[in-house]
Amino acid sequence: MVQLANPALLRDGGLIDGAWRQARSGETVAVTNPADGSVVGPVPRFSAQEVEQAIEAAEAAFGPWSQRAARERSAILKRWFELIVANADDLAAIMTAEQGKPLAEAKGEIVYAASFIEWFAEEAKRVYGDVIPAPQTDKRLIVLKQPVGICAAITPWNFPAAMITRKAAPALAAGCVMIVKPAEQTPLTALAIGQLAIEAGLPAGVLQIVTGEARTIGGVLTASDKVRKLSFTGSTEVGRILMAQCAPTIKRVSLELGGNAPFIVFDDADIEAAVVGAIASKYRNAGQTCVCANRLYVQSGIYDAFARRLAEEVAKLPVGAGTEKGVLIGPLIDDDAIAKVERHVEDAVSKGAHIVLGGKRHPLGGTFYEPTVITGVTPDMVVAREETFGPVAPLFRFETEEEVIAMANDTEFGLAAYFYTENARRTWRVAEALEYGMVGHNTGLISNEVAPFGGVKQSGIGREGSKYGIEEYLEIKYLCSAVR
């Protein structure tokens, strides 16, 4: 049982039309702790009909919510932000219990998640249109921006708070209403954030959270012509499916999908800084991060030195349950996740790679995996093409800048990329040549609420956070008025 200062945050119901509800069928889904397999709590398995009821509640809530003054919406969002920050310890405890990440990381995510609400509480008051000089003297041309309407959000398990607020905050700020389907592995964090939204004064139906079977809920939300937008964060595979399901009703879609980030270290890099950046990017959330370094490309001149220093530092990363003090690497989310990591490492070794550190399940058992560094990795190995989503750093060797740019871009993904060099001219060449939505130079951590987060190619459509994030929830209306 999760020990909380505010027990009201641990919900066992879904949030529909401002009320905590159970499924009429009485069916529930158990949420388990990846560290030990224990049950954290049940959540409802809602039926298609109950999801339709949420859409009806959203329809009733949209008019009043969108017609409120932006400053009123802003004030409620600001209160929601303050309540999340005030309850950060409890929210982190719930997140660690259902997702497994170390408590310190969970609290960091709560603060990060709250920052999107604070940011869009302000952006709500700055949704500007345009006045366009008319080509005829008897016309006045105006551009209005209006909320899209009822929005659906489907979110992943790896960042159970931030992936929700990164959507709900701009949506509500713009005057939209939102129905959220959190990942089945991590719904409790979402429900706790929903409880604080109620306490902040969010009206019934503006934010709803439904739990249960993904295909059932997703099927209703994507098929409904009342739902005007879907914002999805998750795998590219599922993103394709949902995008296709939205096509018959021509929904707006925002897609934050899979990644395969290259992390490039040139001969002229600060090796110690590159090691720090590689660890920050690769091993955050036990490597279960969409923007984490998935392929490390190290130039020949420093390859051996970098590999040695990286292994020395990775060996210091404590592995254990997220509730244990000092732990930096928690369990992977489930058996499928650790099986994928094993498959990637075994494939690399079978094709000639060398395990410098780790390379097997941790003695703790369950879904704990040893922080791993492998060298001698080549482009024919699965780690070069698939998102490992685990604490494994595969090191590729390269000779020239042209060669490494070609290898880095040789993927269908285009989310995040990183490179380390102290050379100014090379910085601009490489930053402009990398085919990614986000690029880190001499840093492994790039995510925040003020910058546009998103990918190109098959890593997604649209941007979240920044001044761009609210545009995903606005429609442009052009008004042409004859004044004589």
Ligand SMILES: NC(=O)c1ccc[n+]([C@@H]2O[C@H](COP(=O)([O-])OP(=O)(O)OC[C@H]3O[C@@H](n4cnc5c(N)ncnc54)[C@H](O)[C@@H]3O)[C@@H](O)[C@H]2O)c1
């Ligand atoms: N680009 C980003 O910002 C970002 C952020 C986090 C995670 N991700 C990606 O997400 C993936 C890991 O998360 P995941 O395992 O939860 O991804 P996933 O695609 O398996 O699931 C994501 C969400 O989609 C739901 N879902 C799955 N199949 C569905 C269907 N047929 N209909 C409706 N909903 C469905 C799941 O229940 C979950 O809520 C990785 O690929 C990672 O790169 C991307």
Ligand SMILES: O=C[C@H](O)CS(=O)(=O)O
């Ligand atoms: O997994 C992808 C998230 O977007 C991670 S973060 O935004 O970089 O924290």
